[in-house]
Amino acid sequence: MERGKIEERSLYSEALQQEVSLLVYLPATYSPLYKYSLLIASDGKDYFQLGRISRVVDELLHEEEIENLIVVGVPYENVKDRRSKYHPNGDQNKAYMRFLAQELVPYLDEQFPTYQIGMGRGLIGDSLAATVSLMTACSYPHTFGKVILHSPYVNDAVLKTVKNTSATHFSIDHVIGLDETAVATGDGVEKNFLEDNRELSTLFEDKGFTYRYEEQSGGHTWKTWQKDMNRAILMNYTK
Template sequence: MIRGKIEERKFYSTALDEEITLLIYLPATFSPLYKYSLLIASDGRDYFQLGRLSRVADELLDEEKIENVIIVGVPYENVKDRRSKYHPEGTKFDAYMRFLAQELVPYLDAEFPTYQIGMGRGLIGDSLAGTISLMTASRYPHTFGKVILHSPYVNLKVMEAVKKVPAHSFSVDHVIGLAETDVPTGDGVNKNFLEENRELSLVFQEKGFQYTYLEVDGNHTWKTWQKDMTRALHDNYTK
């Protein structure tokens, strides 16, 4: 099996007023003659290294089980940087959403042969990266057509944002671990992620979203989320 490649690029964000590193996975058979869907991952380096997402994509593409897809990882610099951009109360939270929707998407559409429609673009994230992915899709539902969530951090601000989104704006794939009942957070308190994700799940179901919800064995760690990579990529990008 020939593996795809991951290109590292630098991108200056006006919204964030900083240079952002992009990790761009291109399939082994990449050609400008083909059209590609997009999947944008916050916690991007983690998804490639700990989630092994590019390896999973290689295998599914080689077996012709998914459509052509370009995966763009956006890494964080450190814990403080991650929290400022991904946490609903973070100082760069709104700016990071603008970066994703108003700067990164136009850049990718200009650089690569993408479909340039909402259903051709997805967001994926774990924990706080899942939160920012969901909130970005909620704010820009015409830009992003699907969201894949691994154990997102949920609070009142997140719940209220989802309640305001029209039900058919985007599809949601939502996974939570059954052991995520006492998870340490950067706030210095422990949260019951399972209970709060169940409450979020009810909102998605009541509103009639195109929605997949899974409760799986495991804790709030990459050991849990990595096991879901093949299913998540296959189910959301099936040919």
């Protein structure tokens, strides 16, 4: 089986006032003659290295089980940078969301033969990266049509954003680990992610999103999320 390639690129962001590194996965059969859906991953390096997302996509494409897909990873620089951009109260949170929707998407649409419609673009993330993916989709619902959430961090700001969004047409895939009842956070406190995600799930149901929710065995680690990668990609990008 041929493997796709991962290109390292960079894009200067006016919103963030900095150069942003990108990891772009192109399938082995990539051709500008075909159209491609996009999946953008915050915690981008983690999704490639720990989640093995490119291998999963390679295998599913080889078996002809999913549509043509380009995966774009946006890595964080360090823990402080990650919190600043991904946390709802982070200094660069809104700027990072603007970068994803207003700078990265136009760049990718220009560079690659994408569908250039909301349902052709997805966001994926784990923990805080899931949080910023969800909040970006709520803030730019016509830009992104799918969100895949692995154990998102939930606080009042997240719940408020979901409650206030007027869009209900994008789809959400949401998983949480049953052992995520005492997760250490960057605030130095333990948080019950399972309870918080159950509250978020109820809100999603009330809003009427196209929605899938699952509580899986495992904790707040990549060991849990990696095991879900095949299912998540297959269910959201099946032909």
